[in-house]
Amino acid sequence: MSAIGATLLQSLDQTIANVALPYMQGSFSASYDEITWVLTSYITAAAILTAPVGWLSTRFGRKPLYIGCIIGFTIASMLCGAAQSLMQIVAFRLLQGMFSAALVPLSQATLLDIYPPERRGFAMAIWGMGVMIGPIMGPTLGGYLTDHYNWRWVFYINLPFGVLAAAGLLFFLPNTRGTSFSRFDWLGFAVLSTGIGALQLMLDRGQDLDWFSAREIIVEAILAGLGFYLFTVHMFSARHPLMHPALFADINFLFSLITMFAVGTLLVSSLVLMTPWLQVLSVLTAGLIMAPRGLGNLIAIMISGQLVNRMDPRILVAAGLLLMCASFYLMTGWTPDVSQWTIVLTIMLQGAGLGLAFMPLQILAFATLGTSLRIEGAALLALLRNIGAAIGVSVTSTVLARNTQALHEVIGGSATPFNRALQAIGAFNPATHHGAAMLDRVVGRQAEIIAYINDYMLLICTTLPALLLLPLMRWPRKTQMIDAKPLASQTPSE
Numbered sequence: 001m002s003a004i005g006a007t008l009l010q011s012l013d014q015t016i017a018n019v020a021l022p023y024m025q026g027s028f029s030a031s032y033d034e035i036t037w038v039l040t041s042y043i044t045a046a047a048i049l050t051a052p053v054g055w056l057s058t059r060f061g062r063k064p065l066y067i068g069c070i071i072g073f074t075i076a077s078m079l080c081g082a083a084q085s086l087m088q089i090v091a092f093r094l095l096q097g098m099f100s101a102a103l104v105p106l107s108q109a110t111l112l113d114i115y116p117p118e119r120r121g122f123a124m125a126i127w128g129m130g131v132m133i134g135p136i137m138g139p140t141l142g143g144y145l146t147d148h149y150n151w152r153w154v155f156y157i158n159l160p161f162g163v164l165a166a167a168g169l170l171f172f173l174p175n176t177r178g179t180s181f182s183r184f185d186w187l188g189f190a191v192l193s194t195g196i197g198a199l200q201l202m203l204d205r206g207q208d209l210d211w212f213s214a215r216e217i218i219v220e221a222i223l224a225g226l227g228f229y230l231f232t233v234h235m236f237s238a239r240h241p242l243m244h245p246a247l248f249a250d251i252n253f254l255f256s257l258i259t260m261f262a263v264g265t266l267l268v269s270s271l272v273l274m275t276p277w278l279q280v281l282s283v284l285t286a287g288l289i290m291a292p293r294g295l296g297n298l299i300a301i302m303i304s305g306q307l308v309n310r311m312d313p314r315i316l317v318a319a320g321l322l323l324m325c326a327s328f329y330l331m332t333g334w335t336p337d338v339s340q341w342t343i344v345l346t347i348m349l350q351g352a353g354l355g356l357a358f359m360p361l362q363i364l365a366f367a368t369l370g371t372s373l374r375i376e377g378a379a380l381l382a383l384l385r386n387i388g389a390a391i392g393v394s395v396t397s398t399v400l401a402r403n404t405q406a407l408h409e410v411i412g413g414s415a416t417p418f419n420r421a422l423q424a425i426g427a428f429n430p431a432t433h434h435g436a437a438m439l440d441r442v443v444g445r446q447a448e449i450i451a452y453i454n455d456y457m458l459l460i461c462t463t464l465p466a467l468l469l470l471p472l473m474r475w476p477r478k479t480q481m482i483d484a485k486p487l488a489s490q491t492p493s494e
Contacts, residue, residue, distance in 0.1 A: 004126055005165040006070050009158055010103040013042065013077075013096065016138035020151035027151070028086040036204070037090045043390065044200045045097030048193045050383045051242055053102045054376035055184055057109075062375070063173050066106045067166050072099035074162030081155035105378035110173070112366055112374055124362045125305025188234050188242035195227025199387070203394035207401060243376055247369075253377055255469040256365035257384050259317070262466040263357060264388025266324060266459055269396040270350065273455055292344045293351035300355030313360035314470045320357025324350055325463050328456040335449060364473055392462075396455050403454050407447035412440070 017024075017038060025035040057065050076096035083089035108127055115123040145153040202220035211217055235241040248254050304316050327350035334342075362381070369377050 004107065005161055005168070006066070006103045007107045007127060009070075009073065009161055009165065010046075010100040012138050012141070013100065013158070016142040016154050017042075020142055020146045020154050023146055023151040024089070028089070030086045034086055037086075038093055040200060040204050041090050041094040042097035042100075043386065044197055045094045046101045047196050047200065047383060047386050047390075049098050049101035050105065050379045050386070051192050052184070052189055053105045053379040054244075054373075055242065056102065057106065057375045059184075061175070062106060062110065063169065063175055065102060066110070066173065067169050069099045069102045069106070070162055070166045070169070073103065074158055074166070077155045077158035077162070081152040102379075104382045105375055108362070108378040108381075109374040113371070122305050124308075124359045125301050127359075127362075183240045185234075185238060185240055185242040188231055188238065191227045191230040191234065192242065193227075195224050195231060196387070198223035198227060200390060203390050206394060207398050211398070243380060244373060247373055247377055247380060250369050250373075252368050252473045253365050255473050256361055257381065259361055259466045259469055260365070260381050261384045261388040262462055263354070263361070264385035265392030265395075265462050267354065267385070267392075268389040269392035270328075270459065272393050273396055273400065273452065274347070292348040296348035296351030297355040298351075300352040301359055304356050304359050308360050308363055312475050313363050314473060314475060316360040317357045317364065318467055318470055320353045320355070320360075321463050321467055323353030323356060325353075325460045327353060328460050328463075331456045332453045334452070336445065364475070367475065396458065399458060400451050400455050403451035404444075404447050407450050408444055411447055412443045 021035050021038065024030070024038060028035070060068075073096060076092055076099055079092040080089055080096060083092055108124075111123040111127050141157075142154050145151075145157060198220045202217055202224060205220075206217050209217055212221070231242075235243055236245050300320070304320075307316060327346050330342075330346045330349070365381060366374060366377065
C-alpha cells in the first residue's frame with residue numbers, strides 16, 4: 001500500500017494544480033503564459049529525470065532512492081504551497097517533478113518483484129488504480145480544496161500521504177545494496193534531456209506562436225529531433241549506455257512501448273477535450289462530470305486484475321482499445337442538446353476501456369523481460385506514456401482550434417446579407433447588427449461541434465493501429481514466464 005500511495009501522489013500532482021491556476025495567477029500577478037510554467041516545469045522535470053532511474057537505483061539501492069524521493073517530493077510540495085512569487089513556485093515545481101520521476105517506475109518494479117507470476121495481475125491492478133485514478137481525481141480534488149480552503153492546500157495535501165508512504169517503505173521494504181562500479185552515461189543523459197526539453201517547449205508554445213511560422217519552434221523541433229537521434233545512436237554504440245539496448249530486443253516490451261505511447265495520447269487529451277465541452281454544455285461542473293470516467297476505470301481495473309491470469313492479456317488489451325474507440329465514436333454524435341445520461345454512460349465506457357487496456361498491457365510488457373531490466377523498463381514505459389500525453393494534448397488542441405476557425409469561415413461563407421433564406425428569419429438577418437451577432441454565435445457553435453467530431457475521429461485513428469501489434473506479442477505459459485528473485489536477495493547489478 002505504501003508503494004501504491006507513492007504512485008498516487010505522483011499521478012495526482014500531474015493534474016491537481018490545473019484548476020487552481022487562475023487563483024495562482026491572481027496571487028502572483030502573472031500572465032497566462034507565465035502561470036502555465038507551473039504545470040510544464042513539473043512535467044518536463046519528471047520526464048527528463050525518468051530515464052536515469054535505473055542507474056540511480058543500481059548506484060544507491062532501491063530502498064534509499066525510493067524513500068529519499070518520497071521525502072524530497074513531500075518537502076518540495078510544502079515549498080510549493082509556501083511560495084511567495086512566480087519564480088519560487090516554478091522552481092519548487094521543477095524540484096517536485098525531479099523527485100517524482102522515480103516514484104512510478106520504482107513502485108511498479110517493486111510490486112513485480114514482490115509478487116510471484118500468478119499474482120502479478122492482482123498487483124498490477126492495484127498499481128494501475130494509482131496511475132489511472134490520479135489524473136482523473138486531480139481536477140475534482142483540486143477544485144474542492146481551492147474552493148473551500150486555498151490553492152496552497154493543493155500542495156499541502158501531499159504531506160500526510162508522503163509521510164505515511166515513506167514510513168511504510170522504511171519499515172516494510174526489504175533492504176537493497178547499491179554499487180559504486182557502474183558509470184553514469186552523462187552524454188546519453190545530456191542528449192536525451194535536450195530532446196525531451198526541446199520537445200516539451202515546442203508542444204507548449206507551438207499553438208501560441210503559430211507553430212513552424214516562428215523561428216523558436218523550428219529551433220526547438222531541430223533540437224528535439226537531434227537529441228532523440230543522438231541518444232538512439234549513442235545507446236547502441238556506447239559501452240555503458242543510460243538505457244540498455246536489450247530492452248528493445250524483447251518483442252513484447254518493444255510493442256508494449258508503442259502501444260503505451262498510443263494509450264498515453266488518449267489518457268490526458270480526452271480529458272482536455274471533454275472539460276471545455278462539458279463547461280459549454282453547462283450540464284455539471286467539469287470536475288464532477290469526470291467522476292463516471294473514474295468509476296468505470298476503477299471497475300475495469302478490478303475486473304481485468306481477476307481475468308488476466310485466466311485468459312490471454314492480449315484479448316483484454318484489444319477489448320479495452322475497442323471500448324475506447326467505441327466511446328469516441330459515440331461522442332462524434334454529441335450535440336448541445338445531448339442528455340446527461342448519454343454523457344455519463346459514454347464517459348464511463350471510456351474509463352472502462354482505459355482501465356481494461358492499461359493493466360494487462362503492463363503484464364505483457366514485463367512477461368518476458370529480464371528481472372535486471374525491470375526498473376529501466378518501467379522508467380521507459382512511464383517516459384513514453386508522458387511523451388504520448390504531451391503530444392496528444394498538443395495535437396488535439398491545435399487541430400481543434402484550427403478546425404474551428406476554418407469551419408467557421410466555410411459555414412459563414414454563405415451567411416451573407418444576400419442570403420434570402422436568412423433574410424426571411426428576422427432574428428438571424430445578417431443585415432442587422434443583432435442578427436449578425438446571433439448568426440455568428442450559431443455558426444461558431446456549429447463549427448465547434450464539427451471540430452470536436454474531427455478530433456474524436458483522430459483519436460480513433462490513433463488507437464486502432466495499436467491493435468495490429470497485439471498478435472505480434474506472445475503470452476508465455478506461467479511456467480515459462482521470467483520469475484522475480486526475492487527483492488532482498490538481488491545482486492548489486494540488479
